[in-house]
Amino acid sequence: MSGLSISKLHATHGHTAVLRDLELTVANGALACVLGPSGCGKSTLLRVIAGFHHPVSGTVTVGDRVINDDRTHIPAERRRIGYVPQDGALFPHLTVAANIGFGLPRAERRERVAEMLDLVGLNGLGDRHPHQLSGGQQQRVALARALAPRPELLLLDEPFAALDAALRTELRTEVAATLRRAGATAILVTHDVDEALAFADVIAVMRDGQIVQADAPHTLYHQPADVGVARTLGETNLLPAELADDHAITAFGNLPLTADVPTGDGVVLLRPHQLRLAAASGPHTVEAQVVACAFRGHDYRIELATDTRHDLPERLITYADTAPPEAGTVHLQAHGPAHPIPDAEPAAPAHARLTAQTATA
Numbered sequence: 001m002s003g004l005s006i007s008k009l010h011a012t013h014g015h016t017a018v019l020r021d022l023e024l025t026v027a028n029g030a031l032a033c034v035l036g037p038s039g040c041g042k043s044t045l046l047r048v049i050a051g052f053h054h055p056v057s058g059t060v061t062v063g064d065r066v067i068n069d070d071r072t073h074i075p076a077e078r079r080r081i082g083y084v085p086q087d088g089a090l091f092p093h094l095t096v097a098a099n100i101g102f103g104l105p106r107a108e109r110r111e112r113v114a115e116m117l118d119l120v121g122l123n124g125l126g127d128r129h130p131h132q133l134s135g136g137q138q139q140r141v142a143l144a145r146a147l148a149p150r151p152e153l154l155l156l157d158e159p160f161a162a163l164d165a166a167l168r169t170e171l172r173t174e175v176a177a178t179l180r181r182a183g184a185t186a187i188l189v190t191h192d193v194d195e196a197l198a199f200a201d202v203i204a205v206m207r208d209g210q211i212v213q214a215d216a217p218h219t220l221y222h223q224p225a226d227v228g229v230a231r232t233l234g235e236t237n238l239l240p241a242e243l244a245d246d247h248a249i250t251a252f253g254n255l256p257l258t259a260d261v262p263t264g265d266g267v268v269l270l271r272p273h274q275l276r277l278a279a280a281s282g283p284h285t286v287e288a289q290v291v292a293c294a295f296r297g298h299d300y301r302i303e304l305a306t307d308t309r310h311d312l313p314e315r316l317i318t319y320a321d322t323a324p325p326e327a328g329t330v331h332l333q334a335h336g337p338a339h340p341i342p343d344a345e346p347a348a349p350a351h352a353r354l355t356a357q358t359a360t361a
């Protein structure tokens, strides 16, 4: 398999610009996810890479082969790129084995089909037809069919979207393991954050036809480039802070920063699990009122109203293993590192809201 490199890619649908100056690199053997809201251009990007959609301009390289630039447009069937659409799109009148072997040279077909059935865990089901398989099994056949011709790159367009939650989790774990065994370079399109976090070596967050940040899941979650990426990856607490080189001075005391930044007023990100309920008040605890608490099986999601004495947003979110006292007062502690968010507007702090309410009363 080979890596992928995309530079200055522009694509349109009619007169509408869909991909704008898009840049993306996926290393050889990496599993990448493109994550973004509906309509941001994810499928169009995959279709350009696959060769089904002509871009206006830009360069697409797989390994050391340029498959698209100003002078080159290699047709889809000669790109050696596998494509698994949302519904699998198996041939209904062909058996599983015939689906997987479709288009393979006759001499190697039987052996390669057996290898692929083994890879996706469907030994013994080669003689069935697609309608005799479950949804998850059909998707595994689609994956086997895409991998059979040894593509240089595999594209998966929301391949688990039609499956129920349990099967979806199971299958994406299996597919990731299968792709790693095959040494595949793959790009999965999704708008499911959990899927992206669980599947990918690299997540590329897409917004309005551009990749705004591409990084390892852990880096992206804890060090997002802007508020939009921070919110795409999960719930946020955005605290006003005084930035002082390597630490932030906050209502929770001094917290180390993820990176050195210029000094001055700013906003820092703390993910919900970085706020914890303290047993009692202390020098760096903040008092808050529980306004909502939801049990989620593995933990509780707690929404808190902050104390008006503190320079904090109106609501904070934390996750905890045990339920707090109902509608009670709790003490919160923060655990760094905090991540500075350059473009964030500080939420109206509690004391400012109080002043505003008093003024209008």
Ligand SMILES: Nc1ncnc2c1ncn2[C@@H]1O[C@H](COP(=O)(O)OP(=O)(O)OP(=O)(O)O)[C@@H](O)[C@H]1O
Pocket (backbone or CB within 6 Å): 013, 014, 018, 036, 037, 038, 039, 040, 041, 042, 043, 044, 045, 191
């Ligand atoms: N065939 C088409 N003709 C005209 N406009 C299109 C066509 N296909 C897509 N678009 C538009 O291009 C934009 C990007 O669509 P695309 O399908 O790439 O987004 P997406 O991120 O994959 O969305 P989703 O997650 O809903 O599948 C959308 O505004 C869409 O309406």
